[in-house]
Amino acid sequence: MVPEDTITEDGRKIGGVVMEMKNITLRFGGVVAIKDISFDIRQGEIRAIIGPNGAGKSSMLNVISGFYHPQEGEVWYQGKRRPPMKPFEVAQQGIARTFQNIALFEGMTVLDNVMTGRFRQMKAGLFAQAIWKGSAEAEEMKNREAVEKIIDFLEIQHIRKTPVGRLPYGLKKRVELARALAAEPSILLLDEPMAGMNVEEKEDMSRFILDVNDEFGTTIALIEHDMGVVMDLSDRVVVMDYGRKIGDGTPDEVRTNQDVIDAYLGVAHD
Amino acid sequence: MPDQLLFGMEVVLNGLMAGVLYALVALGFVLIYKASGIFNYAQGVMALFAAMTLVGIMEGNVPFSHLINAVFGTQVHHFGWQVPGIAAVALTMIVMVALAWVVNQLIFRHLVNQAPIILFMATIGLAYFLEGFGDVMWGSDIKKLDVGLPQGLNTVIDDLTYGLFGYGFFIDNLDIVATVVAALLVGSLVVFAQYSKQGRAMRAVADDHQAALSVGVSLNFIWVMVWSLAGFVALVAGIMWGTKSGVQFSLSLIALKALPVLMLGGFTSIPGAIVGGLIIGVGEKLFEFSVGTMVGGATENWFAYVLALIFLVFRPQGLFGEKIIERV
Numbered sequence: 001m002v003p004e005d006t007i008t009e010d011g012r013k014i015g016g017v018v019m020e021m022k023n024i025t026l027r028f029g030g031v032v033a034i035k036d037i038s039f040d041i042r043q044g045e046i047r048a049i050i051g052p053n054g055a056g057k058s059s060m061l062n063v064i065s066g067f068y069h070p071q072e073g074e075v076w077y078q079g080k081r082r083p084p085m086k087p088f089e090v091a092q093q094g095i096a097r098t099f100q101n102i103a104l105f106e107g108m109t110v111l112d113n114v115m116t117g118r119f120r121q122m123k124a125g126l127f128a129q130a131i132w133k134g135s136a137e138a139e140e141m142k143n144r145e146a147v148e149k150i151i152d153f154l155e156i157q158h159i160r161k162t163p164v165g166r167l168p169y170g171l172k173k174r175v176e177l178a179r180a181l182a183a184e185p186s187i188l189l190l191d192e193p194m195a196g197m198n199v200e201e202k203e204d205m206s207r208f209i210l211d212v213n214d215e216f217g218t219t220i221a222l223i224e225h226d227m228g229v230v231m232d233l234s235d236r237v238v239v240m241d242y243g244r245k246i247g248d249g250t251p252d253e254v255r256t257n258q259d260v261i262d263a264y265l266g267v268a269h270d
Numbered sequence: 271m272p273d274q275l276l277f278g279m280e281v282v283l284n285g286l287m288a289g290v291l292y293a294l295v296a297l298g299f300v301l302i303y304k305a306s307g308i309f310n311y312a313q314g315v316m317a318l319f320a321a322m323t324l325v326g327i328m329e330g331n332v333p334f335s336h337l338i339n340a341v342f343g344t345q346v347h348h349f350g351w352q353v354p355g356i357a358a359v360a361l362t363m364i365v366m367v368a369l370a371w372v373v374n375q376l377i378f379r380h381l382v383n384q385a386p387i388i389l390f391m392a393t394i395g396l397a398y399f400l401e402g403f404g405d406v407m408w409g410s411d412i413k414k415l416d417v418g419l420p421q422g423l424n425t426v427i428d429d430l431t432y433g434l435f436g437y438g439f440f441i442d443n444l445d446i447v448a449t450v451v452a453a454l455l456v457g458s459l460v461v462f463a464q465y466s467k468q469g470r471a472m473r474a475v476a477d478d479h480q481a482a483l484s485v486g487v488s489l490n491f492i493w494v495m496v497w498s499l500a501g502f503v504a505l506v507a508g509i510m511w512g513t514k515s516g517v518q519f520s521l522s523l524i525a526l527k528a529l530p531v532l533m534l535g536g537f538t539s540i541p542g543a544i545v546g547g548l549i550i551g552v553g554e555k556l557f558e559f560s561v562g563t564m565v566g567g568a569t570e571n572w573f574a575y576v577l578a579l580i581f582l583v584f585r586p587q588g589l590f591g592e593k594i595i596e597r598v
């Protein structure tokens with residue numbers, strides 16, 4: 001059952017389901033990280049997964065991006081059941097991600113880092129590239145253009161040629177977003193994009209996330225534990241606690257959900 | 271011009287060309303180290319193995335003939351054909367790619383995220399295995415390699431310099447060829463690593479496995495590619511050294527000469543391997559020429575290592591090595 005297209009208050013179009021998680025259970029030995037969770041992600045929406053520390057949010061993101069393989073449950077992507085895949089195969093299917101602890105190529109420049117994001121789009125064979133002629137050259141130019149556009153969009157032109165290792169934390173996060181965006185993903189996964197940022201940087205990052213979604217219509221799934229930020233950003237929110245789903249809905253629905261309030265504020269045991 | 275100066279110039283020229291050959295071997299180390307953090311002790315043996323395979327294919331020898339004859343009591347040695355140089359080089363390259371694939375599949379794929387010392391030990395194991403394997407496959411006798419590269423005194427340079435200075439420079443044709451080939455090889459490798467999709471992926475894998483996976487790079491593919499490239503460089507080095515001094519066990523020891531080159535140039539830099547090789551090549555020839563005679567010669571054996579030690583003290587990352595940036 002696919003929900004009808006809906007138009008949000010600010011005029012963005014939310015389409016059908018692109019990804020659906022069905023009864024996902026993930027165990028590490030005896031520890032259950034995710035317990036029987038189901039939810040879906042719809043085309044063009046900003047979908048947040050929130051929860052206290054250790055709730056299993058990052059594990060869920062790692063399941064989507066193929067870094068972890070759940071023992072039970074199914075992942076459906078673009079209407080098809082996805083067989084167990086390696087992370088690079090998931091990336092080639094158009095699911096790009098960022099990492100909580102930033103995984104950039106520190107020794108490479110910002111431009112080169114973002115160019116690696118185009119890996120999926122570049123088709124020229126090994127031999128054509130080895131001799132660097134014809135189609136490979138044209139392809140490099142075309143992809144370079146796309147990358148420059150993204151660099152402009154995220155306002156990191158001034159550091160294009162800087163090795164990433166020299167950048168401050170906030171900018172690294174933005175470069176990582178740029179690299180993920182360069183893949184023109186059908187789903188963009190952001191693992192705590194605001195973690196460790198000051199208020200100003202958080203505002204910048206929120207603006208970029210909204211702009212990306214608005215401008216390119218990119219479907220975004222993000223993890224965050226800062227409730228305030230998430231409520232302002234997202235269309236729908238999944239709330240996790242101790243590996244279980246305790247809430248799912250619009251920010252307003254989630255905000256008034258008693259289980260969610262208990263999980264975040266603690267509950268008196270008497 | 272004084273004789274001493276002319277002779278010195280000739281020494282420098284010869285040193286430059288010897289340096290290019292060192293650089294060729296060092297290049298193989300750099301490639302693998304850059305992309306997988308593995309210090310490949312087997313690089314020298316790979317050059318030996320490539321040269322042996324090349325000779326074996328050219329002469330139409332039956333691989334494993336000793337083993338086959340011993341087991342089945344047959345007397346096969348030759349297929350009875352000769353393969354021309356170019357075709358044999360191509361066939362050898364296919365063997366080297368296959369070797370790269372097998373090495374990755376059987377060894378290094380299973381050692382991902384292991385400590386560098388473990389990876390290093392694995393390459394030592396690989397080196398000794400490959401050495402024995404090469405002997406069983408092609409026999410351990412000293413072989414002559416001739417793929418048709420020009421050899422001997424370059425008469426043009428000899429005549430030219432004789433006409434100019436009244437003193438003919440002795441430059442070996444093979445050295446000239448090696449220089450040109452090495453220059454082309456390095457140039458194309460730099461461009462490949464810097465500006466192509468796979469080259470970028472290679473650097474990406476070297477930098478961060480997780481991040482590389484997340485942009486869709488297959489680690490296995492890149493590793494096989496890098497080992498194949500190292501195999502290719504080993505083949506080129508094997509051809510040059512094999513033509514120069516015959517295909518024999520000592521060929522694998524040229525790898526030891528590459529160590530000081532790497533310390534000078536930096537383990538992570540392709541141009542560094544070249545400049546390091548040239549400095550060592552020229553340095554040891556000049557040192558032998560100027561100081562060696564005073565101390566009884568044979569300085570070429572240790573000069574490179576002492577130079578490398580001095581470098582280690584003052585610039586541990588080498589001339590071109592990536593600066594170690596650490597944010598706290």
